[in-house]
Amino acid sequence: MAFDQDAVRRTAHLARIALPQEEVPAVAGQLEKIMALVEELRAIPTEGVIPMAHPLDLEQALRPDLVANQDARQRLMANAPAAEHGLFLVPKVIE
Amino acid sequence: MDLHHFSLRQLREGLHNKNFSARELTETLLQRIHTLNPQLNAFITVAEATALASAAEADARLAKGESGPLLGLPMAHKDIFCTADLPTTCASKMLENFVAPYSATVVERLAAAGMVMLGKLNMDEFAMGSSNETSYFGPVHNPWNVDMVPGGSSGGSAAAVAAGLVPVATGTDTGGSIRQPAALCGITGIKPTYGRVSRFGMIAFASSLDQGGPMARSAEDCALLLDAMAAHDPRDSTSHPAAASDFLRGLDRPLQGLRVGVPEEFFGEGLDPEVAAAVQAGIDQLAKLGASVQSIRLPNNPHAVSTYYVLAPAEASSNLSRFDGVRYTHRSHAVENLDDLYRKSRYEGFGAEVRRRILVGAYVLSAGYYDAYYLKAQQVRSLIREDFRRAFAEVDVIVGPTTPGPAFGLGAKNADPVSMYLADIYTIAVNLAGIPALSMPCGFTRSGLPIGMQLMGDYFADDLLLNVAHRYQQETDWHLARPNLQTGEA
């Protein structure tokens, strides 16, 4: 399989990264190498092997339904690059 | 008094005997940081004011007769742990100006134990790297040879501890990020069993692999720090209910009858002969201490790197989506619409290696490739865990090299990301399985670079690894060697 320039552009769009066109060939080359590294996985026989999502064989713990947080808006929004009237601002969302 | 070479135990004795106060200790180390950090670049933030305030508080508590094991002792955090009211950057432009409104559980716990935090340590950006060269704040230099890398991603932690800027530091380990820099800087570090140390407030790289742990100049100091770090945390669903333990109690147990397994796969092609010889000598030392040594197989270990480079980027690509320019991160100035806001902020905010891993991760999860890569890698992950299960039915500890070679030159592996990835060839399988592993110094190359030996244990055998390392360090003095740094002092 080839990580060609098209695949780089497609994936960069999925990941919302504005990769400049002039970087695409170099990145494609590096990603191609990484994919070549992982390519060997395909040859490993894994029929019937249960995929392992997590190291712990534990169950999800549940939290009691009790309000635990006070209003901390000011503190929580202190890092916001743009905010007004308690709202985070972004360029207009087109529905 | 070379306070900067003291162990935690020695420092504690000094405080209790009133040889020095926490404030004097803090000032001494802050001074050393000011002197040496320009050469090493180990710290991103030096928290002078807050450090002095906590030292004063610790002195007050000591004066009242309090005697917590870590009270008044200095440390520093890898800059991946969120600290309320101090910058937390993850060594990224993305978080250059981020001040978390909360502290990581680990930060809270060590503060509650009375430790004095001197600052935040440099690292590879978002913990992605094995040389500490991907940091937005510049590379960290190895104290043993400042032209060499310290390893990564916890390179700042390893360099700071090795250089005596702090006695202990926190690190995180996703594929070797505690053990590899510990080996390259000649210190001791343990990646605990997954679930021991809370991940709350620890910025996620790959959630199912990440684990915080201590880095120090001895196994005993690691045990002291881990004692305070490890605890069940209801804020982290992946925290283990039995996370807490007494890591000090068994430190001195004799190694008589210990069954040591040496995996053939760890001594194959690509291993530096000097490293192989030093590790072999270390294994011989364990035998002298009463251990029985046998050869074992971990047949799927050679697949660990490829498995890791599917799973870790996949989780990372999703974990790093929250850095989007909307709520607290870098936001591009050249934004005309919403799409720009995302794409440009993320291009500008992330460095090249982070972007690469995000792309690999998004790719292996995308439609048509999920089964071939992601699901397949999860299956191989099962096989790798099975290898360890089988091995730990036969042996108590698995021993091998931590890294294929000693510290390499700055810039040496930057051209080819894959050559860098292979620096973690011996450490990655441990994270995939979730078992504990420790690296400790076991010798030096002829050129004077430290060599690390890795001990791997079964789930929750962290205390056994610390015990073996401690006994080893009682009989050897590799861990006592100190780099020769130009301090300009007499």
Place this chain on the structure above:
Amino acid sequence: MDWEVVIGLEVHAQLNTATKIFCGCSTAFGAEPNSHTCPVCLAMPGALPVLNAAAVDKAIALGLAIGAQLNRKSIFARKNYFYPDLPKGYQISQYELPVVGRGQLTVQMGDGIEKVIGVTRAHLEEDAGKSLHEAFVGQSGIDLNRAGTPLLEIVSEPDMRSSAEAVAYLKKLHALVRYLEICDGNMQEGSFRCDANVSLRRPGAPFGTRAEIKNLNSFRFLEKAIEYEILRQKDILESGGSIVQETRLYDANRDETRSMRSKEEANDYRYFPDPDLLPLVLDEARIEKVRQGLPELPDAKRERFMQQYQLSAYDAGVLTAGRDLADYYEVVADGVEGKLAANWVMGDLLGALNKAGVEIQDCPVPAEKLRLLVQRIEDKTISGKIAKDIFEEIFHQGGEVDAIIDSRGLRQITDVAAIAAMVDAIIAANPQQVAGFRAGKDKLLGFFVGQVMKASQGKANPDQVNALLLERLQKAD
């Protein structure tokens, strides 16, 4: 040849927990923007989700109520996409293994026919925040108070064949979540939202290509959007075109659906199991505890109403359609005749509520008061006609039943002598009609009854009036 319409619904029910699904922030509606947020629901670095037990129990309740298979192990997955109201850049949802598996819902159609609609699955997920566009020029404001509110997405099989069936299913599901008290069902505020998958096919043919219609926040909109969509698709298919699989938005103002192409562009959600959360395991004790706490469900209640109150299937169906109405009815019917109580609740009460645009839970006449009013009919204190007047008055102005009866002298006249005097007076005053009745014009009885009631200002007991009139009129002089 005709087209068969195939409809499946996806319903998002906001679970009425006190806190969000993965953090301890309040879910209360209408707070100051971003005042119900924390590092977890703002997706700050290092913040981690912990699952709310109440959300799990409410999902179990729904599963039990629709006879569904409850998956003993279910998995949370990440659905990855970028949107400003989605702080993490992914939504935590359930993908391959949902908490609730296959179940079903039986709906009663107006013509007395029952239809079973399959429920494919129901899964837990988190709601997104809100983007506000009005207040800013060229910018949108993001309020994340709603981000992380628990949702149960309930997905039906494509089992509905008309807009009427779709509406009946949605109403049944709506009633069910309210019965279970797992969702407030407020469609205006978006607590209960519906998307419809609509396609057409020739009967017996494989399913056609479907369009997904979003933004259906009322039963009426669901019906109208489906009707519009049927016509749109029919037009395309009959002119030789083909349907594009896409998401469409229903615009209530124009009564049409239109394509949301902007959202369409090659969505690749890259689902994978969320490594921050472990498998959700349901043990028998937890399920049993929820089962013990389940209220009587609509179908069981309908059966019981038919038995206990001797109601028709139709009456019982209307009265049990909502839990509040059913509860109201049972208070009224406690101590009066069931059918009479049903007539009052379904007729006068629902009529008045409907006219006033008031929901049963906000009814100005408490059930105990209506019961007393019906009792006063049964014990012959007042006539049904007077009762209607009193009801109107109480509904609009309030007041107590007995006080109104007494203060206005509305008490029914049951004194035989008094009624007899009125009857005699009317007979005497209308000799012509008396003659007509006696000549065989039976229908004139109604005239006499009316006259007597009028003379008594409606207070004479109608049964007694009837009896006395017959007695006197049939007595040949």
